[in-house]
Amino acid sequence: xxxxxxxxxxxxxxxxxxxxxxxxxxxxxxxxxxxxxxxxxxxxxxxxxxxxxxxxxxxxxxxxxxxxxxxxxxxxxxxxxxxxxxxxxxxxxxxxxxxxxxxxxxxxxxxxxxxxxxxxxxxxxxxxxxxxxxxxxxxxxxxxxxxxxxxxxxxxxxxxxxxxxxxxxxxxxxxxxxxxxxxxxxxxxxxxxxxxxxxxxxxxxxxxxxxx
Amino acid sequence: xxxxxxxxxxxxxxxxxxxxxxxxxxxxxxxxxxxxxxxxxxxxxxxxxxxxxxxxxxxxxxxxxxxxxxxxxxxxxxxxxxxxxxxxxxxxxxxxxxxxxxxxxxxxxxxxxxxxxxxxxxxxxxxxxxxxxxxxxxxxxxxxxxxxxxxxxxxxxxxxxxxx
Numbered sequence: 011x012x013x014x015x016x017x018x019x020x021x022x023x024x025x026x027x028x029x030x031x032x033x034x035x036x037x038x039x040x041x042x043x044x045x046x047x048x049x050x051x052x053x054x055x056x057x058x059x060x061x062x063x064x065x066x067x068x069x070x071x072x073x074x075x076x077x078x079x080x081x082x083x084x085x086x087x088x089x090x091x092x093x094x095x096x097x098x099x100x101x102x103x104x105x106x107x108x109x110x111x112x113x114x115x116x117x118x119x120x121x122x123x124x125x126x127x128x129x130x131x132x133x134x135x136x137x138x139x140x141x142x143x144x145x146x147x148x149x150x151x152x153x154x155x156x157x158x159x160x161x162x163x164x165x166x167x168x169x170x171x172x173x174x175x176x177x178x179x180x181x182x183x184x185x186x187x188x189x190x191x192x193x194x195x196x197x198x199x200x201x202x203x204x205x206x207x208x209x210x211x212x213x214x215x216x217x218x219x220x221x222x
Numbered sequence: 223x224x225x226x227x228x229x230x231x232x233x234x235x236x237x238x239x240x241x242x243x244x245x246x247x248x249x250x251x252x253x254x255x256x257x258x259x260x261x262x263x264x265x266x267x268x269x270x271x272x273x274x275x276x277x278x279x280x281x282x283x284x285x286x287x288x289x290x291x292x293x294x295x296x297x298x299x300x301x302x303x304x305x306x307x308x309x310x311x312x313x314x315x316x317x318x319x320x321x322x323x324x325x326x327x328x329x330x331x332x333x334x335x336x337x338x339x340x341x342x343x344x345x346x347x348x349x350x351x352x353x354x355x356x357x358x359x360x361x362x363x364x365x366x367x368x369x370x371x372x373x374x375x376x377x378x379x380x381x382x383x384x385x386x
Contacts, residue, residue, distance in 0.1 A: 013327075013331055013380065013381070013384065014331075014346075014349065014350075014377065014380070016324070016327070016328065016331070017328065017331045017332070017335075017350060018349070018350050018352070020328050021244075021350040021351075024247075025240065025244075028240055028243040028244065028247075029243055030239065031236070031239060032236070033232055033233070033236050036232050036235050036236055036239070036264065037228070037232045039261055039264045039265070040228070040231075040232075040264065040265065040268045215269060
């Protein structure tokens with residue numbers, strides 16, 4: 011009993027040591043959650059880009075270029091790398107703009123608009139990744155096939171596929187492509203999906219508040 | 223209309239922010255978690271604000287929402303935080319300032335409070351805030367008798383923690 015009363019006295023004394031936030035700081039806090047989610051989207055996109063660059067450094071060596079040469083894909087590779095870096099840069103820039111816009115927003119209406127915009131950018135980005143991966147896979151595969159057809163020596167008498175074999179072959183290729191794209195899609199769903207869902211929740215709350 | 227609501231809310235919050243800071247003191251151990259909890263409380267208050275009809279004082283309402291936030295948040299994390307590690311950063315700093323016996327004892331008390339569970343902490347907090355049992359029961363949504371019984375148990379728990 012005495013103990014708690016002693017504590018109570020001290021508790022009152024501690025009051026003057028408490029932090030004090032200004033009106034503006036508190037005002038900003040109401041909006042902060044969305045801005046930190048959008049900041050994460052921006053940060054993750056940069057990390058992803060850097061990972062890609064680092065991976066590129068390890069994977070792309072002389073052997074790799076020789077392989078590409080063999081399949082006559084050198085120009086194609088250089089162009090696709092250049093293009094994909096350019097497009098990725100563009101998206102990083104967009105993510106940054108979104109972040110900047112959201113952290114300076116001061117009305118619920120604008121914030122809602124920016125949340126929608128951010129979600130759209132992420133969706134476009136994921137579509138870009140999926141379409142470009144699929145395209146890359148098909149082109150590489152086609153060039154490898156062509157190279158094989160041109161250079162391989164017919165060792166067995168019957169090299170040509172009959173119809174069933176062709177079906178199996180195309181089916182198999184499409185299956186591999188589907189699995190590959192599915193895996194990429196899944197990774198992006200997990201990485202960005204969590205953030206997008208939070209944004210969506212925040213958006214709904216804002217909307218509810220606007221209606222009331 | 224909405225701007226008006228925002229302005230009202232932030233003005234009230236600014237005046238009463240001590241309540242939230244004190245709750246953070248009881249429930250968190252370091253500056254970062256203090257700020258996190260404070261922000262979470264602010265957001266929860268803002269979300270609940272349209273439902274605040276003004277039939278009680280802002281501060282009374284704030285005690286209720288803020289404590290609920292702390293309790294819910296703490297409950298989620300409970301499994302991952304072992305109580306033994308509760309040796310807090312800002313009480314360690316404080317302990318250097320405690321020189322005489324009374325202050326040493328106070329430090330022990332604060333440490334003991336930190337080892338209590340989420341609900342018990344809320345009880346102690348309201349007690350330290352000089353709330354009577356009617357107010358405590360109202361804030362925590364329990365009966366007055368229940369609040370008294372619980373408070374007595376907490377006092378015993380604290381005593382045992384201080385003199386094991």
